[in-house]
Amino acid sequence: MKVPFLDLSLQHQGIRTEALAALTATYDATRFCLGKDVEDFERNFATMLGYPRALGMNSGTAPLHVACMVAGFGAGDEVITTPFTFISSAWGISYTGATPVFADIEPGTYNLDPAKLEAAITPRTKGVIVVHLFGQPARMDEIMAVAKKHGLFVIEDCAQAVGARYRGTPVGLMGDVGTFSFYPTKNLGGAGEGGMFVSANEELHTRARHIRVHGSDRRYYHDVIGGNFRMDGFQAAVLNVKLPHLAAWTARRQAIAARYRAEITLPGVTLPAVVDYGASVLHQFTLTHPQRDALRAHLAKCEVGTDLIYPVPLHLQKCYTSLGYPAGSFPVAEAIAANCLSLPIFPELTNAQIDHVIASLNAFSAA
Numbered sequence: 001m002k003v004p005f006l007d008l009s010l011q012h013q014g015i016r017t018e019a020l021a022a023l024t025a026t027y028d029a030t031r032f033c034l035g036k037d038v039e040d041f042e043r044n045f046a047t048m049l050g051y052p053r054a055l056g057m058n059s060g061t062a063p064l065h066v067a068c069m070v071a072g073f074g075a076g077d078e079v080i081t082t083p084f085t086f087i088s089s090a091w092g093i094s095y096t097g098a099t100p101v102f103a104d105i106e107p108g109t110y111n112l113d114p115a116k117l118e119a120a121i122t123p124r125t126k127g128v129i130v131v132h133l134f135g136q137p138a139r140m141d142e143i144m145a146v147a148k149k150h151g152l153f154v155i156e157d158c159a160q161a162v163g164a165r166y167r168g169t170p171v172g173l174m175g176d177v178g179t180f181s182f183y184p185t186k187n188l189g190g191a192g193e194g195g196m197f198v199s200a201n202e203e204l205h206t207r208a209r210h211i212r213v214h215g216s217d218r219r220y221y222h223d224v225i226g227g228n229f230r231m232d233g234f235q236a237a238v239l240n241v242k243l244p245h246l247a248a249w250t251a252r253r254q255a256i257a258a259r260y261r262a263e264i265t266l267p268g269v270t271l272p273a274v275v276d277y278g279a280s281v282l283h284q285f286t287l288t289h290p291q292r293d294a295l296r297a298h299l300a301k302c303e304v305g306t307d308l309i310y311p312v313p314l315h316l317q318k319c320y321t322s323l324g325y326p327a328g329s330f331p332v333a334e335a336i337a338a339n340c341l342s343l344p345i346f347p348e349l350t351n352a353q354i355d356h357v358i359a360s361l362n363a364f365s366a367a
């Protein structure tokens, strides 16, 4: 039985009629950049997920970039983030001329370790980008306590955590700014590129809204340096169709993860941690095993697709060699990167496919 790591076609077939009708309406009204579909989506997203307001943008990288702009990061500033994330978590820091500084993660949640965060702070530290990786909220109480103590601007990268809550509070609302991605593979994915900026702070929201359209509040008058971070109408149209399904899709991801937890018995496997402060929305189900590559090859033989998310931590990426971190700088992140394996967890997996993933995994015999 074939089990792809991810198959986006099933979900899109399921909503095809509705999505094409919405796209047609947007096309016929020529609502291509921002406009009613985007405003509707911003309002629906905010209402459904518990945000006071939201700004649609044209990728998940865009709100991270805008967040670093509204934070006022610049040359000479240091901004701390996790080395175990998608590269985009750090791009905004670099775009503003500030220096990315990394702090190691916890083994269980794969998220920033609050003690390591505090140890990385210097007089130049201006902010922190917290990533809720794989849909699992990071330890926000401890992180916010460190941030408050040192006066740091906090950006929450919620690209993988749409719908997640930390002790009841939606992710993205505890820090100064929260950011989301609607890249097609995310838990809530568009038919193209998209992202969202949220902030409980109305002034930051207003500044971000101006930066989104070339630093402008009135056409052709530019009060601050901005850019083009606008969401397009087609993406909002599709996302408006998908949003009402998000809760059920998340529940299905969580049910699949519960089966993996209950039924994976292979010795040597370490499952992702379960914490008491906030359930994961399971963007990925990522375990570790000391013979990861052999296990992955075995699963491939069983036609079970897997992925390595992420094989190389940020401090060892070529683009960041100038930061000067040698191998061994972040032992936890490096060990996880060397041993991690992500299993299929998209909502449309059938029960028979889940059976096959579990049976194949448990049948692995280490060489």
Ligand SMILES: *Cc1c(COP(=O)(O)O)cnc(C)c1O
Binding pocket: 059, 060, 061, 062, 085, 086, 088, 089, 131, 157, 159, 160, 181, 182, 183, 193, 194, 195
């Ligand atoms: C996907 C992702 C982003 C960037 O989103 P894009 O829409 O691809 O620009 C940023 N951070 C994390 C953690 C992501 O997973």
